[in-house]
Amino acid sequence: MDETYDFVVVGSGGGSMCAGLVMRKAGRSVLVLEKTDLLGGSTAKAGGIMWIPNNRFMAPEGVDDSFEQAATYLDAVVGERDADAPGASKERRNAYLREAPAMLDFLVGEGLKFGRNPYYPDYYDERPGGNEPGRTVSADLFNVNELGEWKDKLRTNPAFNLPAPTARAFILPLIKVSWKAKFVAAGVALKMLAAKLTRKKWVTAGAALQGRMLQAALKAGVELRTHSPVHELIVEDGRVAGVVTEMDGKPWRVGARLGVLLNAGGFAHNQAMRDTYIPNTRVEWTHAAPGDTGDMHQELMRIGAWMAQMDEMVGNQMSLPPGCVEAAGMLIQISKPHCFLVDQSGQRYLNECGSYMLFCQEMLKRHHTVPAVPSWMIFDSQFMRKYMLANTMPGSRKPQEWYDSGYLKQADTLEGLAQVCGIDPATLRATAERFNSFARKGTDDDFQRGDRAYDRFLGDFTHKPNPTLGTVEQGPFHAVQIVPGDVGTFGGAVCDAWARVLREDGSVIEGLYATGTTTAAVMGRTYPGAGCSIGPSFTWGFVAAKHAAGLGNQAV
Numbered sequence: 001m002d003e004t005y006d007f008v009v010v011g012s013g014g015g016s017m018c019a020g021l022v023m024r025k026a027g028r029s030v031l032v033l034e035k036t037d038l039l040g041g042s043t044a045k046a047g048g049i050m051w052i053p054n055n056r057f058m059a060p061e062g063v064d065d066s067f068e069q070a071a072t073y074l075d076a077v078v079g080e081r082d083a084d085a086p087g088a089s090k091e092r093r094n095a096y097l098r099e100a101p102a103m104l105d106f107l108v109g110e111g112l113k114f115g116r117n118p119y120y121p122d123y124y125d126e127r128p129g130g131n132e133p134g135r136t137v138s139a140d141l142f143n144v145n146e147l148g149e150w151k152d153k154l155r156t157n158p159a160f161n162l163p164a165p166t167a168r169a170f171i172l173p174l175i176k177v178s179w180k181a182k183f184v185a186a187g188v189a190l191k192m193l194a195a196k197l198t199r200k201k202w203v204t205a206g207a208a209l210q211g212r213m214l215q216a217a218l219k220a221g222v223e224l225r226t227h228s229p230v231h232e233l234i235v236e237d238g239r240v241a242g243v244v245t246e247m248d249g250k251p252w253r254v255g256a257r258l259g260v261l262l263n264a265g266g267f268a269h270n271q272a273m274r275d276t277y278i279p280n281t282r283v284e285w286t287h288a289a290p291g292d293t294g295d296m297h298q299e300l301m302r303i304g305a306w307m308a309q310m311d312e313m314v315g316n317q318m319s320l321p322p323g324c325v326e327a328a329g330m331l332i333q334i335s336k337p338h339c340f341l342v343d344q345s346g347q348r349y350l351n352e353c354g355s356y357m358l359f360c361q362e363m364l365k366r367h368h369t370v371p372a373v374p375s376w377m378i379f380d381s382q383f384m385r386k387y388m389l390a391n392t393m394p395g396s397r398k399p400q401e402w403y404d405s406g407y408l409k410q411a412d413t414l415e416g417l418a419q420v421c422g423i424d425p426a427t428l429r430a431t432a433e434r435f436n437s438f439a440r441k442g443t444d445d446d447f448q449r450g451d452r453a454y455d456r457f458l459g460d461f462t463h464k465p466n467p468t469l470g471t472v473e474q475g476p477f478h479a480v481q482i483v484p485g486d487v488g489t490f491g492g493a494v495c496d497a498w499a500r501v502l503r504e505d506g507s508v509i510e511g512l513y514a515t516g517t518t519t520a521a522v523m524g525r526t527y528p529g530a531g532c533s534i535g536p537s538f539t540w541g542f543v544a545a546k547h548a549a550g551l552g553n554q555a556v
Helices: 016-025 067-077 090-109 144-153 179-198 205-220 271-277 295-302 356-367 381-386 400-404 414-421 425-441 453-458 534-548
Strands: 003-010 030-033 049-051 114-116 136-139 223-225 232-236 239-247 250-262 313-319 339-342 375-379 409-411 477-489 500-502 508-514
Touching (some): 003 016, 003 239, 016 030, 016 534, 049 534, 090 114, 136 205, 205 223, 232 250, 250 534, 356 477, 414 477, 508 534
Parallel strands (some): 030 223, 239 508
Antiparallel strands (some): 049 136, 114 136, 313 477, 500 508
């Protein structure tokens, strides 16, 4: 070896720096290797929310939860699917429910600032054990200037550049219809002005989470390196003993006395792997960090790891305005009144307010029988006046390029809109009339849109009787294409309850741990609530480091 550490972490996304903090607390040396030029991984670009059942913030705020309630919920949502989702075994789910609150307690004890999102329902809150107020936590806003010379090494996302907590930002798209939203916007504007005067640079969401983690990791003595891709796992006598990375453009062998933790993301930016495992999806439709190219998935296959759930992704319905660098998320807007989704035949086929992962699963499933990739979001002038579209303000004039390129379709009648979209006019008219009948009475008989608390959370609380249902009847009418985008893939190495990577026969590959989207997700083929990828990524990083350091179930 060219050098040796106690613990080596591949990738700097959610969970990597958490594992590093545990190792440093145990008095061990740790090295985090990031192949790109920026730290934080896809977590730093995401909403930064963690789904932590029975967490420390719930009871003081009067929100009831327990291990038993959360286990009941996961049983109802994830189910027993050992055959096609071995990463979501009952043993691993229960381990997550035990360890996630402990992980959060550890981070708070290390000085990290978190808080409960006041209201963020579970995505299937109507199921047994579901929690309507929500089980999510987020990091407080963070001033990246506190990172000093490291601030330019933190990955950020321009979509989350407003100084507002993620949960409060959800109300901003209602600025044209809600005084509450106007007050939130005014508060954000004042904070932006204050930041300019005091030379603070606030970030929120995933950048705030990873910024705080980076600050804590540096303070604790975790060593982090950028431009350090890992090409190979070093296996000696059946045990992973280190990695081959780069130093000054040359191979560099780093030994790991206690183990290697893989947290290198998935394969969202690898089109060949997408074509193999998740056909009808594109790299252009992902929000994952650019380093998400499946390198470690391929290395895991090489050394005989058990790989599963490779055909899953954390879907996120998206649209592609001209000139956008990345797809613009449509989750919040498509849940608002005065719009619905149709396949290319002009028929609705899902609840537009379902969880983003379920939304994209339904789109891809529909595409097997009826062309649905892309699908069409149909909306009218009421929607255009009231709500945001692809990050433009409600009622604002849309870029002429949108019309010239064909991205934004427009017609005076539904039949005319159908023609420019290549949809049968009679079918679209019938779909709209049926949808409008549901909107008028406030009940969606076909897909129960608006029945769940989560649906209503994403809607417009000022709109009655159903905050998600409004007629689509006032011209001109509009349409944009929606594609099954994602924030990352959701399959990979199958691990045990200690985050150790397994072979297909169930044996452990000694010295090798994994977390994040490098693994077969503990949530299986579902997404029970906001932060069900970041929460597990942090938790299994926490668990892996404890196990490798010999702490077992001891408190850190």
